[in-house]
Amino acid sequence: MSKSNQPRDFDAVLSSKTAPPPIDGIVLGGILGAKTRLLSPDIKVRRTALSEAINYGEPGLDLVIQALQAESKQLQRTAYSLLKKRDEEKVKQALQNYIPWNLEERLRRYPGYRGDNVSIFANRQVENFVPEVGITNPINTAYALRCEYDEEESAVDKLEELLQHPSSGTLEALIIGAWSGEVTDYSSSAIIEALVAASYKLINLKALFIGDIHYQESEISWILQSDVSPILQAYPNLEILQVRGGTGLEFSSVQHDNLEALIVETGGLNADTIAQICTCNFPNLTHLELWLGSPEYGGNSSTYDLLPILTELVFPNLIYLGLRNSIYSNDIAETVINSPLIDAIKILDLSMGTLTDKGADILLTSPGVRQLDILNISENYLSDDKVALLSLQQSRGNFNVCVMTNEQKKDDYEEEDYRYCSVAE
Structure with missing residues (x-):
């Protein structure tokens, strides 16, 4: 044979x-x-x-x-x-009867490491909006408005051009990149005001990303955000809101009945901003992702600030919980296994942080964690031996959860003070 x-x-x-x-x-x-x-x-x-x-x-x-x-x-x-x-x-x-989680794109490696903008957003391929080409696929394409360095035209100007296209009213996904040629000098307030004013035209908008700016355009900590809640008030059909940059970021208390995913990427998320998010009423939120960041860049939170999410269940319908890019990942692990939320979610994402073998053991001895679909602990500080053991246990069917462990950072000093989250400055 x-x-x-x-x-x-x-x-x-x-x-x-x-x-x-x-x-x-x-x-x-x-x-x-x-x-x-x-x-x-x-x-x-x-x-x-x-x-x-x-x-x-x-x-x-x-x-x-x-x-x-x-x-x-x-x-x-x-x-x-x-x-x-x-x-x-x-x-x-x-x-x-199967409740899915449809944002697998969030498990991909952060494109900003490579100096790239996103290529997929809200399960749609991304294209830059070109007025001469127009909007050819308003349903399955996410169109991006971006300004080049020193460009005189702003994102507000580019938005006006997009609104003039006859298919703008059917557009479902929009990305705002650098909103000016000198993006570090201006906050997002002007483009947010323009988007609010455009809501009468963008009536089918379901997904919005404000701040698709990589490090060659601006360090994440230099991105100047503002209050984004007016967007939620202006777009009642919005399902996905993604924001990058924590400096100046605010969430006025707001109710939004259709928001399913909130993604906040920062190099340092202020505890006050987390508290503001927790005062919002998002009854259908299934995906909450917070990049907690470093105290050197505004990330002054602790597990105490996460208790409204983990114990008070202010967002009780979560399927995915991402507490990523944190300097206190081991503490999060210890807190989350005792949270009633662990029995409800399907994906726990603690990637890009400072989790060690100790934190991994805390997680994987928890019955709640073992019933998850996915545990993402990539880009942490797990030892080679721990990664190999987890891979062997999965292949043998010792537990059902898919544990993602790729691209661990080297724990050269084996001291907490020398461990860092993946994205800070």
């Missing part, structure tokens, strides 16, 4: 009585082989089997639908990923 025809582990095989199946047997493969491999203790084998099963017609589709109820959270998410773009009626019905 040629190597290409050799049965793989957990392929279904018909064997003769005189030779072991891997040598003298017929690989059944197909749907039966996929079913057999789904019994493997190796989660990678099971996920691969599920990905293959989708190609085997109705029986394969039924197998993937059944996996939405699998004990393994990783297998559930694999099934969801395979089904979410299909339009069969039974698939739609099956997905009604």
Whole structure:
């Protein structure tokens, strides 16, 4: 039997009585082989089997639908990923009972490290708005307004040009990059005022990012923000609001019934700003992501400031909780495992911080953490041995949660004072 025809582990095989199946047997493969491999203790084998099963017609589709109820959270998410773009009626019905989290883009490495702007926002490809080209795909494209260094035209001017396009009223996703040619000299207040005034025209806007500015344009701590709550008041249908830059950032108390995701990226998030966010009423918020940052750049919070989120449950419907880019990640780990929220969320993201092996152990001995879909502890201070052990435990199916551990920082001094969050200045 040629190597290409050799049965793989957990392929279904018909064997003769005189030779072991891997040598003298017929690989059944197909749907039966996929079913057999789904019994493997190796989660990678099971996920691969599920990905293959989708190609085997109705029986394969039924197998993937059944996996939405699998004990393994990783297998559930694999099934969801395979089904979410299909339009069969039974698939739609099956997905009604599965509450998804659809912002996988947030698990990607921060593009600002490379001096890049975002290429995907709100599950849409990003294009710079060019007046001569106009708006060709208002539903599936996020259009960006950006100013180059020393450019005389401001983002307010570019917004006026966009509003003149006949398809602006159907635009769903908008990005504001550097709002002037000297972005470090001006706050976001002028573009926010212009966006508020434009709300009569941008009636279908669902996703807005204010401050897609990378380090070559401005350090994150130099980005001057302002009160962004007027945006929420002006756009009642907004579902995603992302803001970069913590200096001057404010949230006046506001109610917004449709906001699903709030993302605040900073090199230092002030405790007062966290308190302001917690006074807002966002009943449908499922994704809350805060980059807490360094005290050298305004990040003066502690776990005490997170208690409204973790114990008072001011946002009780969260699926994703991101407390990222923190200098006190171990303290967060200890607090979050005792939070009632841990039994409700599906994704906990403590990446880009200062988590050590001690913090990882605190998390992974918690029953609440083990029922998660995803635990993202990338870009922390886990040892090579801990990362290897976690990888081995996952491959053996010792726990179902998908633990992301890539790109750990070197803990050269093994002292807290020398550990830093990933994004600060």
